[in-house]
Amino acid sequence: MTTIREVATLAEVSTATVSRVLNNNSNVKADTKKRVEDAIERLNYHPNDVARTLYKGQSKIIALFVPDIMNPYYPELARAVEDVTNDQNYTFVLCNTDGDNQKEQAYRKALKQKKVDGIIIVSSTITEEEASALTTPTVLLDRKITSNISSVTVNNREGAREAVTFLKSLGCAKVAHISGPQQDTNARSRRDGYLDVVKNEKWFQQDYIVSGDYNFEAAQQATKDLLTRHPEIEGLFVGNDLMGVAALKTAQDLGIRVPEQLSIIAFDGITLGKTAIPSLTTMAQPIYDIGVCAANILLEQINEKATKTYHKEFSVELIERDSTKKRERT
Amino acid sequence: MTTIREVATLAEVSTATVSRVLNNNSNVKADTKKRVEDAIERLNYHPNDVARTLYKGQSKIIALFVPDIMNPYYPELARAVEDVTNDQNYTFVLCNTDGDNQKEQAYRKALKQKKVDGIIIVSSTITEEEASALTTPTVLLDRKITSNISSVTVNNREGAREAVTFLKSLGCAKVAHISGPQQDTNARSRRDGYLDVVKNEKWFQQDYIVSGDYNFEAAQQATKDLLTRHPEIEGLFVGNDLMGVAALKTAQDLGIRVPEQLSIIAFDGITLGKTAIPSLTTMAQPIYDIGVCAANILLEQINEKATKTYHKEFSVELIERDSTKKRERT
Numbered sequence: 001m002t003t004i005r006e007v008a009t010l011a012e013v014s015t016a017t018v019s020r021v022l023n024n025n026s027n028v029k030a031d032t033k034k035r036v037e038d039a040i041e042r043l044n045y046h047p048n049d050v051a052r053t054l055y056k057g058q059s060k061i062i063a064l065f066v067p068d069i070m071n072p073y074y075p076e077l078a079r080a081v082e083d084v085t086n087d088q089n090y091t092f093v094l095c096n097t098d099g100d101n102q103k104e105q106a107y108r109k110a111l112k113q114k115k116v117d118g119i120i121i122v123s124s125t126i127t128e129e130e131a132s133a134l135t136t137p138t139v140l141l142d143r144k145i146t147s148n149i150s151s152v153t154v155n156n157r158e159g160a161r162e163a164v165t166f167l168k169s170l171g172c173a174k175v176a177h178i179s180g181p182q183q184d185t186n187a188r189s190r191r192d193g194y195l196d197v198v199k200n201e202k203w204f205q206q207d208y209i210v211s212g213d214y215n216f217e218a219a220q221q222a223t224k225d226l227l228t229r230h231p232e233i234e235g236l237f238v239g240n241d242l243m244g245v246a247a248l249k250t251a252q253d254l255g256i257r258v259p260e261q262l263s264i265i266a267f268d269g270i271t272l273g274k275t276a277i278p279s280l281t282t283m284a285q286p287i288y289d290i291g292v293c294a295a296n297i298l299l300e301q302i303n304e305k306a307t308k309t310y311h312k313e314f315s316v317e318l319i320e321r322d323s324t325k326k327r328e329r330t
Numbered sequence: 331m332t333t334i335r336e337v338a339t340l341a342e343v344s345t346a347t348v349s350r351v352l353n354n355n356s357n358v359k360a361d362t363k364k365r366v367e368d369a370i371e372r373l374n375y376h377p378n379d380v381a382r383t384l385y386k387g388q389s390k391i392i393a394l395f396v397p398d399i400m401n402p403y404y405p406e407l408a409r410a411v412e413d414v415t416n417d418q419n420y421t422f423v424l425c426n427t428d429g430d431n432q433k434e435q436a437y438r439k440a441l442k443q444k445k446v447d448g449i450i451i452v453s454s455t456i457t458e459e460e461a462s463a464l465t466t467p468t469v470l471l472d473r474k475i476t477s478n479i480s481s482v483t484v485n486n487r488e489g490a491r492e493a494v495t496f497l498k499s500l501g502c503a504k505v506a507h508i509s510g511p512q513q514d515t516n517a518r519s520r521r522d523g524y525l526d527v528v529k530n531e532k533w534f535q536q537d538y539i540v541s542g543d544y545n546f547e548a549a550q551q552a553t554k555d556l557l558t559r560h561p562e563i564e565g566l567f568v569g570n571d572l573m574g575v576a577a578l579k580t581a582q583d584l585g586i587r588v589p590e591q592l593s594i595i596a597f598d599g600i601t602l603g604k605t606a607i608p609s610l611t612t613m614a615q616p617i618y619d620i621g622v623c624a625a626n627i628l629l630e631q632i633n634e635k636a637t638k639t640y641h642k643e644f645s646v647e648l649i650e651r652d653s654t655k656k657r658e659r660t
Contacts, residue, residue: 046443061444070409072601075399082399082426086437091444094424096412107416113376114391114421216605245605252607271402275546275575277582277607 002045011039059115062298063093065104066122071214072242072270073287074122077141080291081120088299090117101125112136118298124184137301139294143185150301150309152294156186156267159283159316160193163237163265166318168197170263171327172235176208178222178247180239187214190239190267208233212243219243223250227262234327238266241273244280248323259325269319278322285316332375341369389445392628393423395434396452401544402572402600403617404452407471410621411450418629420447431455442466448628454514467631469624473515480631480639482624486516486597489613489646490523493567493595496648498527501657502565502593506538508552508577510569517544520569520597538563542573549573553580557592564657568596571603574610578653589655599649608652615646 008015013032020028021036028036039045062085066074082092093116095107104123111119118137131138131145144151167175177194180187191209198204210226212219219238223246227233238244244266251258258264258278266273269284297310338345343362350358351366358366369375392415396404412422423446425437434453441449448467461468461475474481497505507524510517521539528534540556542549549568553576557563568574574596581588588594588608596603599614627640 046439059444068409069399069405069412070601072402072405075402075405078424079398079400079426082424086425089440091423091440092425093421094408094412095416095422096409109376110419110421114389216601249605249607271400271546272602272605275579275602275606277579 002043004045007036007039007043007045010043011035058117058302060090061093061111061114061116062090062295063095063107063111063116063119064122065095065097065107065119067099067124068096069094072272073240073268076270076287077122077291080288081295084292084295084299090299097123099124105130108134108136117302120294120298137298139298139301141290141294144311147311148309150297150311152290152297152312152314154186154285154290154314154316156189156316157193157196159267160190160237161196162316162318163267163283164194164197164235167235167237167263167265167324170235170324171329172263174203174208174230174233175235175237176210176226176230176233178212178219178226178236178238178243179209180212180214180243182211184214187239194237212239212246214240214243216242216246219246220250223247224254227251227254227256234262236262236264238264241266241268241270241280241282244282244323245272245276248276248278248280258323263324263327265324267316269316273321276323281321281324282319283316284319286314290314332373334375337366337369337373337375340373341365388447388632390420391423391441391444391446392420392625393425393437393441393446393449394452395425395427395437395449397429397454398426399424402602403570403598406600406617407452407621410618411625414622414625414629420629427453429454435460438464438466447632450624450628454511467628469628469631471620471624474641477641478639480627480641482620482627482642482644484516484615484620484644484646486519486646487523487526489597490520490567491526492646492648493597493613494524494527494565497565497567497593497595497654500565500593500654501659504533504538504560504563505565505567506540506556506560506563508542508549508556508566508568508573509539510542510544510573512541514544517569524567542569542576544570544573546572546576549576550580553577554584557581557584557586564592566592566594568594571596571598571600571610571612574612574653575602575606578606578608578610588653593654593657595654597646599646603651606653611651611654612649613646614649616644620644 004015004018008018018036021033064078064081078094085092097104120139120141122141128146131149138149140149140151142153144153164175175198179191182188210222212222236247238247244264247264248258251262256262265281267283269282273280273282293312334345334348338348348366351363394408394411408424415422427434450469450471452471458476461479468479470479470481472483474483494505505528509521512518540552542552566577568577574594577594578588581592586592595611597613599612603610603612623642
């Protein structure tokens with residue numbers, strides 16, 4: 001293995017100068033820089049990342065915490081973060097936390113040992129106290145927990161309102177909601193958006209809201225109970241696309257035609273909704289852009305050692321597909 | 331930050347003894363070990379992973395190369411590998427290679443700098459020469475390229491034969507195939523399995539095979555061309571589930587009823603097939619088990635410094651769902 005000393009000897013400079021060139025320090029004359037770079041190439045010298053980490057305290061590693069990469073929302077997010085970090089020569093670490101606070105803490109401890117440079121966290125369990133105690137640059141996704149930690153979110157409540165208003169504009173007289181788990185901020189916001197639009201309607205009743213827990217099987221059961229109990233429902237606002245596809249499937253099993261008898265709109269904009277039959281109308285998040293934005297904020301915080309924090313909120317967008325349709329009254 | 335020296339002072343031993351305890355060296359008396367462990371706990375001492383990496387040449391990092399985590403086959407695989415590596419206190423790095431050989435090489439070089447302990451690779455482009463030159467412990471998934479590198483695969487060809495034989499047993503007189511990209515070993519094997527069963531049939535013709543490139547949109551187009559040109563087809567063996575769902579959707583758009591007029595079977599066993607309407611019959615791979623197996627082989631190679639290699643082949647399993655049905659002849 002070539003050493004930095006051999007590079008210095010060939011280039012006829014000190015090892016400190018080689019180090020300056022490697023670190024892009026501008027305090028090196030152009031011709032000296034050229035000589036060092038030629039020597040690096042001729043000797044096929046690779047500076048040892050590990051030694052550099054020990055010296056500089058930076059590992060060139062970035063981590064993403066997600067509850068479970070098997071949830072179809074997260075692969076696109078992970079891809080976006082990895083694209084940005086790889087482009088900037090960072091290594092990308094993926095951690096599945098299962099939404100378990102103990103597991104999250106264990107990951108954070110292990111990554112601290114590895115001098116990880118920054119972390120992007122999707123978490124419904126991290127507390128304000130924990131977030132404030134973080135010493136590693138961190139960006140929170142999906143939640144804004146404290147003004148000290150940067151966050152990237154979407155306008156869940158407004159998006160939910162738009163979805164329900166859209167169903168009403170199609171002529172759906174009564175609209176129900178399949179909600180996500182209420183410990184999740186985004187699930188609560190989407191339910192609140194639904195309530196904003198319907199709570200003063202004469203027909204509204206509390207059991208028009210059922211929980212599908214962001215889970216396919218639970219949403220199938222919830223939809224079945226709901227539509228059996230309330231056959232009068234003409235529109236369904238479902239808390240995410242995964243549950244939206246479950247609702248589609250269940251309606252079909254019950255012999256209810258979508259969109260003729262029942263219009264369904266969901267939330268997220270994952271591929272699953274596009275491939276469903278009929279394809280699923282949804283409030284789409286710009287998932288890839290969210291990942292890119294979070295990664296860029298994190299890199300800025302790492303590189304600038306900036307104390308500045310950002311709170312970016314993206315807007316969701318109505319994508320009309322085949323699961324919703326203007327009602328024809330006879 | 332607590333140092334190893336402070337631990338040694340409190341435990342009244344040498345720093346070398348503390349180091350032995352940390353490395354689980356058996357050459358330490360039980361009561362000495364207990365004293366050191368108590369001191370570590372009292373002082374809340376965390377050995378620095380980076381220093382340890384420099385010293386031992388091991389990083390406790392494992393990487394997985396996949397073409398694209400957004401392809402719905404890979405999240406379950408990634409989850410399995412991460413579960414095993416996390417359980418063994420390894421950090422899990424994810425690399426999206428886009429099936430691009432240059433990108434793969436860049437990742438391998440970067441990870442070598444970080445002294446990564448081992449790599450699991452899904453690659454259709456790595457050459458035998460490159461694989462043989464690998465100095466980091468490696469397990470290849472999906473392909474067996476050389477006997478020197480461990481591999482985990484499935485019986486693609488036999489699985490394809492079983493799928494096509496199943497369609498024939500349902501009474502499908504003419505069976506076509508939507509294939510994956512022919513540079514992929516598994517796509518070729520699945521096509522070969524199809525040919526094994528049908529190539530001597532009187533009705534068989536080469537243009538019963540069309541390429542969908544393992545891509546949703548390409549498979550929609552391929553299915554449309556195929557079924558328009560050959561309305562006589564009664565059974566479709568599709569090279570993977572993603573394309574299988576595309577074929578379902580296209581058949582419906584063409585007014586062809588699945589499974590009454592056309593039975594469709596695909597390959598992989600991803601969640602997308604389960605949520606499709608009608609749900610998709612498939613030759614399911616034990617995806618999670620494949621990931622666990624690959625991770626365990628890799629860890630054995632790392633820990634035992636074993637020169638032994640393994641070549642494990644899993645069997646796929648027919649899962650009958652609603653996209654296939656016994657034909658009723660009138």
